[in-house]
Amino acid sequence: MKPMFGLETFIKINKCLFPVAGYGTRFLPATKAIPKEMLPILTKPLIQYGVEEAMSAGMTTMAMVTSKYKQAIKNHFEPHSDIEASIKDTTKESLLDEVNHTSSVCNFTYIEQDQMLGLGHAIYTGKPLIGNEPFAVILPDDLCTSTPQGGTEKSDGDSVLKQMTKLYQQHPDCCIVAIEEVPMIEVDKYGVIDGELLEGSNDAYRVNSMVEKPSLKDAPTNLAIIGRYILTPDIFDVLESTEPDKNGEIQITDALMTLAKQGKVIAYKFKGKRFDCGNVEGFVVATNYFAKEQGII
Ligand code: UTP
DSSP: OOOOTTOOOOOOOOEEEEEOOOOOGGGTTGGGTSOGGGOEETTEEHHHHHHHHHHHTTOOEEEEEEOTTOHHHHHHTSOOHHHHHHHTTSTTGGGGHHHHHHHHHOEEEEEEOOSOOOHHHHHHHTHHHHOSSOEEEEOTTEEEEOSOGGGTSOOOSOOHHHHHHHHHHHOTTSEEEEEEEOOGGGGGGSEEEEEEEOTTOSSEEEEEEEEESOOGGGOSOSEEEEEEEEEOTHHHHHHHTOOOOTTSOOOHHHHHHHHHHTTOEEEEEOSSEEEETTSHHHHHHHHHHHHHHTTOO
């Protein structure tokens, strides 16, 4: 009998963190009373797209870093017996099926970030919900689909987060960040990486440096980090000692840079499409795209 070499353990990632405490000021006045993550693309709120993507990657604990103004997110994932009674046995009954399914399959946990001190701070705030295990992060205003980008590259249909969890299996001591090529003129809106392609790969880079919102002349590449991460729990220790930037915000990019110096960050050029729904233009593009996909327009 052959010895069973090469049998690798699959490291399951169970938890997905959603930093959703931000004020969404680019969408005022809509976001005065409605969380940005509750704005719908067609009839589904951004947060629900995010939760469904995490589920598609096998995660069942949805850890929300939220704020006192965002009760609507919690309400969305809880039963609403009056509405359910009113649509029972009508053609509308199935309209709640998807969200009710997520609520029945997933465990939702919440913690409040009491001061808006940046994405790195929001992720650190989520530490009690995560503990000592690798976890995913989704920024729901980056809405991703697994449709091939530009219509040329083949996608096997896996969601972006699922593609990343597969890559993570080969690099379990590394953090993975999703990247995409953006026009050089837009690099100042993103964290940007520099790195070398891993041997034999055309879409995964070992990151050697990263810089948050660089000017055009300081940007090492046009490979921009988007709102999908897989993080190892050592990120919490790094975040604890990461200094705030000049605006007083703790940036996840700065914390990841510390790990990149140890060779522990991989950037992955995902297959699929991303819509920046954090700004009005991207939101409209996403709405049109989904409306066309569903034959509404
Ligand atoms: P953004 O800057 O895109 O979101 O942060 P925002 O602050 O809500 O929007 P604008 O710029 O005012 O329009 C990216 C993500 O990080 C979260 C946000 O909720 C968003 O999902 N975030 C940011 C936090 O949870 N806490 C923070 O302190 C900062």
